[in-house]
Amino acid sequence: MPVILKNRLKVAFSLLKEDGVIVIQTDNNENHYLKVLCDEIFGNNKFVTQVCVEMSATQGMKVAAAKNGGIVKNTEYLLFYSKDGRKNIIENLLYDPRSDYDMHYSKFLTYDYKVKNVKDVFMEQYPNIEFLGLSEMYKVSNEFKEFVDDYQHNIFRYDKVTGFNINNFIEGEVVRVERNGREYYLERKSNSIEQLMFLGASYGYSNDFFSTYGFRKIRGDWWSGYYLDMGNVNKEGNVKLSSGKKPERLIYDLIISLTKKEEIVLDFFMGSGTSIAAALKTQRQFIGLEQLDYIEDLAIERFKNVISGEQTGVSQRCNWEGGGSFVYAELHELNQKFVNRIQAIDSNDELFNLIERIKTEAFLDFQVHIERIANDDEDFLALSLEEKKDVLIQALDANQMYLNYSEIDDASYSIPDDVKAFNRSFYGEDEES
Numbered sequence: 001m002p003v004i005l006k007n008r009l010k011v012a013f014s015l016l017k018e019d020g021v022i023v024i025q026t027d028n029n030e031n032h033y034l035k036v037l038c039d040e041i042f043g044n045n046k047f048v049t050q051v052c053v054e055m056s057a058t059q060g061m062k063v064a065a066a067k068n069g070g071i072v073k074n075t076e077y078l079l080f081y082s083k084d085g086r087k088n089i090i091e092n093l094l095y096d097p098r099s100d101y102d103m104h105y106s107k108f109l110t111y112d113y114k115v116k117n118v119k120d121v122f123m124e125q126y127p128n129i130e131f132l133g134l135s136e137m138y139k140v141s142n143e144f145k146e147f148v149d150d151y152q153h154n155i156f157r158y159d160k161v162t163g164f165n166i167n168n169f170i171e172g173e174v175v176r177v178e179r180n181g182r183e184y185y186l187e188r189k190s191n192s193i194e195q196l197m198f199l200g201a202s203y204g205y206s207n208d209f210f211s212t213y214g215f216r217k218i219r220g221d222w223w224s225g226y227y228l229d230m231g232n233v234n235k236e237g238n239v240k241l242s243s244g245k246k247p248e249r250l251i252y253d254l255i256i257s258l259t260k261k262e263e264i265v266l267d268f269f270m271g272s273g274t275s276i277a278a279a280l281k282t283q284r285q286f287i288g289l290e291q292l293d294y295i296e297d298l299a300i301e302r303f304k305n306v307i308s309g310e311q312t313g314v315s316q317r318c319n320w321e322g323g324g325s326f327v328y329a330e331l332h333e334l335n336q337k338f339v340n341r342i343q344a345i346d347s348n349d350e351l352f353n354l355i356e357r358i359k360t361e362a363f364l365d366f367q368v369h370i371e372r373i374a375n376d377d378e379d380f381l382a383l384s385l386e387e388k389k390d391v392l393i394q395a396l397d398a399n400q401m402y403l404n405y406s407e408i409d410d411a412s413y414s415i416p417d418d419v420k421a422f423n424r425s426f427y428g429e430d431e432e433s
Contacts, residue, residue, distance in 0.1 A: 008268045009041050015266065016083040021048070021258050024079045025246070031077045038079060048080040048087055053250065054224045074227075078254075094219040094257050095204070097212035101138035101148075104157035105199045109185070111154075113174045118155055122147050145214075152200040161186065161195040169193060207253055211317065226250050236313040237302035241272040248313030251278040259284055273299030276326075277306050281318040286326075300328055329422075332403040332415070335396040338362050342389050351388055358392070363400035370395055 013022060022042075026034050039047060052075045056062070062072045082089050108121045119131055126143055137144040148155065161184065169175065169188035174196065177184045185196040206212045207219065209228040229247035234240050236248050251274050255265060261283045267275035270288035276299065279286035290299060309315075309322025333340075338358055345351050355370075364370050380388065408415050408423060 006037060006041065009038065012266065012268050013042055013081075013083070018084050019086070020083045021089050022081050022083075023254055023258070025053075025076060026079070027076045028073060031079075035079060038081060042081045043085075046081045046083070046085050048082050048089055049221055051078040051080065051221045051223055052076075053078060053226055054222075055226050055230065057227045078223075090257055091260055092257050094253055095206045095216040096219050096224065097206040097208055097210075098215035098217050100215070101135045102157075102199075102202065102215060103134055105155050105202075106134060107156050107158070107196075108151065109154050109156055109174060109196060109198075115174060115187070121151075148199070148203075149214075152203045153198050155199040156185075156196040157199075158187075158194045159197045161193055164193045166191075166193055209249070223250075223253070232312070237273065237277050238305045238310055238312060239272055239298045239302045241298060245272050246274045248274055248278050248281075249317070251275050252282060252314040252317070255279060255282050255284060270295070270299055273302040277302055278314060280306050280324050280326075281314055281320045327426075329426075332413070334400050334403055335363050335398075336401040338396060339393055339401070342392050345385070345389060348385060348388070351385065351392070355392065358395070363397040365395055365397045 009022075009024075016022060024034060024038065035047075035050075054074055055076045056074050058066060058072045058074065066072050080089065106118050108116045108118050110116060110121075118134065122137075122144060123129075123131055125147065129141065129143060131137060132140070138148065163179070164177070164186060166188060169186065171188045171190065174185060174187045177186055185198075186193055187196065202217070203215060204213065206214075206216045209225050226247055226249065229249050233245050233247050236245070255275075255278055259265065262285060264285045264287065265275060265279040266287045266289075268289045270276065270290040273288065276286045276288045280303070288299065303326050306320075307322055307324050307326075309320065311320070314320070338354070338361075341354055342351075345354065358364075359370055380391065383391065403413060403415075405423060405427065407413065408420055
């Protein structure tokens with residue numbers, strides 16, 4: 001695993017509030033290595049679960065691969081860890097659609113608390129329709145679907161309940177009871193008390209690609225159907241990333257299930273800005289970090305588009321009309337500017353010219369003898385250009401890649417007053433301090 005990932009995971013976990021959650025997405029090539037690394041950094045007692053995400057379907061070239069004996073890759077993985085080790089991390093449930101009628105919901109509670117069969121109540125309203133059974137009617141009858149939708153808070157199933165004294169109830173009578181701030185509808189059977197579980201709790205809009213309305217079930221650790229988003233993923237935010245771009249709906253589902261409005265979402269590998277776009281649209285605060293130089297062409301442009309009200313991704317799902325703001329800042333480079341120049345070098349002449357500048361202008365690692373890296377050092381000269389570049393980068397002090405805030409008033413760095421003022425406001429300090 002790259003050192004940069006390990007370092008960022010350490011810092012990210014330290015930034016979490018005590019009830020915070022961190023989620024890392026990976027594929028089958030690195031998933032098991034990443035789990036071991038995260039257990040080492042966070043502690044295996046902080047592990048919550050792993051979720052499998054269906055990111056592709058078996059179609060196109062994958063069909064040929066399967067026919068040739070290959071096992072097709074359809075999933076990626078999400079690892080969940082919590083700062084305090086708690087397992088109950090969900091703030092809002094996610095739902096997936098159910099195509100069939102749940103046959104347990106066969107009873108109907110009238111407004112005067114009488115229990116009837118769903119079939120009988122439906123036939124009272126539609127006496128000329130042949131009733132084919134609950135499951136079949138839900139498949140073929142628009143009238144029955146409308147009936148179910150209209151009476152979802154009357155249609156119910158029985159379920160077990162404990163903690164109530166059977167002697168306080170009359171057999172066959174439904175009563176409404178409140179206990180510990182919760183509402184119950186209870187009916188005494190011959191030897192037990194049963195509660196009425198209404199269909200409305202299992203009915204509504206799902207979180208699938210189509211926002212399906214109807215019967216639904218609580219989502220577990222199998223998140224299906226995200227391959228449907230991949231067809232338009234390059235258009236989301238009106239910016240293009242050639243590879244690695246995640247669908248907004250996936251990040252949206254994570255954000256709404258794990259956080260409350262106004263809480264902070266941190267993405268320390270921001271890429272094209274999908275996480276931040278989803279955070280904006282769901283009214284969360286956000287912090288995004290990116291080291292690669294395409295940030296202005298991708299993420300920044302995307303945030304501008306989101307604020308302007310672009311309608312890709314989850315915009316319609318969120319009723320997004322635009323708004324919000326963000327602050328974009330870059331770290332003041334010290335040794336990092338030399339790293340960038342070293343990486344861009346194409347010849348030995350360029351390299352040795354830069355070495356002379358590094359000797360006088362860069363912050364050097366005290367363990368490295370920079371004078372040995374010179375034209376007359378045989379070992380250094382024998383290296384390939386790429387090896388020389390690696391040695392030169394190692395000669396730079398890794399703790400001085402960027403200017404520390406504590407050094408902002410050092411006149412040798414010539415930091416403009418407006419930049420100083422912005423930094424002080426960012427850290428909540430007065431101009432006078």
